[in-house]
Amino acid sequence: MIEIEHLSKVFQDKNGRVVALEDVSATIRDGDIFGIIGMSGAGKSTLLRCLCLLETPTEGRILLDGKDLSALRGEELRTARRRMGVVFQGYNLLMQxxxxxxxxxxxxxxxxxxxxxxxxxxxxxxxxxxxxxxxxxxxxxxxGQKQRVALxxxxxxxPGVLLCDEPTSALDPLTTQSVLELLQNINKKLGVTIVIITHELSVVQRICNRMVVIDESHFVEQGDTAAIFENPQSSIARLLLGKKEG
Incomplete structure (x- = not known):
């Protein structure tokens, strides 16, 4: 479904060059509930914005069903974007x-x-x-109701893909549980592939079948969620999971 190939994103600000993502690669398969987890500032939200083409990658490619999104223009690009629904942090509802x-x-x-x-x-x-x-x-x-409207x-x-940026970060535990159950239902009932950007381990463990761990603009670990939780290989994953070194 989605292939991320050697993706990098560099910004320029008044202090110079800022690397938000550096040479990251992953495959998100049809039907996955795919978690992208990391600390604040690791590059998670930049990745989501690249996936839905709100940001143009500096290098690398994002392939959706084999098509390079950054190479599309006009109606082809609009059609590809319709294949991706986005739920932003903060809901972004029209209040009036x-x-x-x-x-x-x-x-x-x-x-x-x-x-x-x-x-x-x-x-x-x-x-x-x-x-x-x-x-x-x-x-x-x-x-929780606002999040449901956003969904x-x-x-x-x-869409064939649903991108969710911190979908439960502002919700209490019971509401979080109900929203995660809804996402699972959407995945199973509609066959929608779901990508969840989060810093919450419980979210990934609860519903994601596969995941990547992002740290300082790099993917440091990826694979089946259960395997990573059982035996994390990267220091940041061990830190997030509360596992002792050594």
Whole structure:
């Protein structure tokens, strides 16, 4: 599904050159719930922004179904982006629009007719358990409900991949559990590949079948989640897992 090949991202600021990602490679397979975990500032969010082409990689390639995303232009690029739904940290909901209008927004941008929009919005709100909140506004919702609206909106265009940036970081433990169960349901029911950027070990352990550990702009470990938790090879993974050195 997604192949990350020797990807690097370098920024220039007033202090000079800042390397956010350096020569990282990984394969995210169809149907994976794939975790990308690391400390703050390790490069996780930059990677997500590269994956959805909000940032252009400095070097390397991102292949989606064999197509190099950075080489696409115009309608080909727009079509590829529709294959990826994104849930940003902080929800990014439109506060002056109802829940239904938030979910409908990407469909209206794609010029779906009114009947198709209404049917899709109803379907998605039922999927995320918010059918009774269609006419509510974001300010009337809890954090967990806002996250569910953000998920529904990200799924509106029927993407094959869902990218989630810290999807549970602002949620209490019970709400976190319900959101993770929803993500698992989306993965199984819709066959959507899910990529989760997080610093929370419990999130990765709970639902991710495969993972990478990122540290100081590098992938230092990757593979099956259970194997990494059982026997972490990198010092940062051992630190995150509370394993003693040696």
């Amino acid at each position: 629009k109802t829940v239904a209008e938030n979910v409908a927004f990407p469909l209206k941008l794609d010029k779906y007719d009114k009947a198709a929009v209404a049917a899709r919005v109803t379907e998605l709100l039922e999927l995320v358990g918010l059918a009774d909140k269609a006419q509510s506004y974001p300010s009337q919702l809890s954090g 529904a909106r990200a799924l509106a265009s029927n």
